[in-house]
Amino acid sequence: MKERNDYYVVKRKAVPEVLLKVVEAKHLLESAKVPTVQEAAEQVGISRSSFYKYKDDIFPFHEHSMGRTFTVMIQLDDEPGFLSGLLNCVAKYQANILTIHQAIPVNGVASVTLSIEILNITGDVSELIDALEKAQGVHYLKILSRE
Structure with a gap:
């Protein structure tokens, strides 16, 4: 049976800390505040493997997404x-x-x-x-x- 991907909207307090840190690390990389995944992961306190495991599965939800x-x-x-x-x-x-x-x-x-x-x-x-x-x-x- 094919695995089904579902999308959820949850409050920040319900999201595990590691996922929030992945979002933070992605922001550091996107804003060029750090040049490498290793540095971003170290700065937020997660392993590189955690970053790569979750990087494609979490992103901020924008309430006002119209026009985006x-x-x-x-x-x-x-x-x-x-x-x-x-x-x-x-x-x-x-x-x-x-x-x-x-x-x-x-x-x-x-x-x-x-x-x-x-x-x-x-x-x-x-x-x-x-x-x-x-x-x-x-x-x-x-x-x-x-x-």
């Missing part, structure tokens, strides 16, 4: 209509696609990067991401950035 964008990379089967299904999913949640990039498929699998703008009429963003991940032919979804 996020970028996802999706690997999906290279079959007619599968990309159209992803685009229809974004439309269903009334979000706006800013950019689409598809690399040349390799071994029947296409890599697609979508930059999506969240509008004031956009539905639940967590549900949108979940729906994209469950779309026909999708093997993998990764959130690359949030702005």
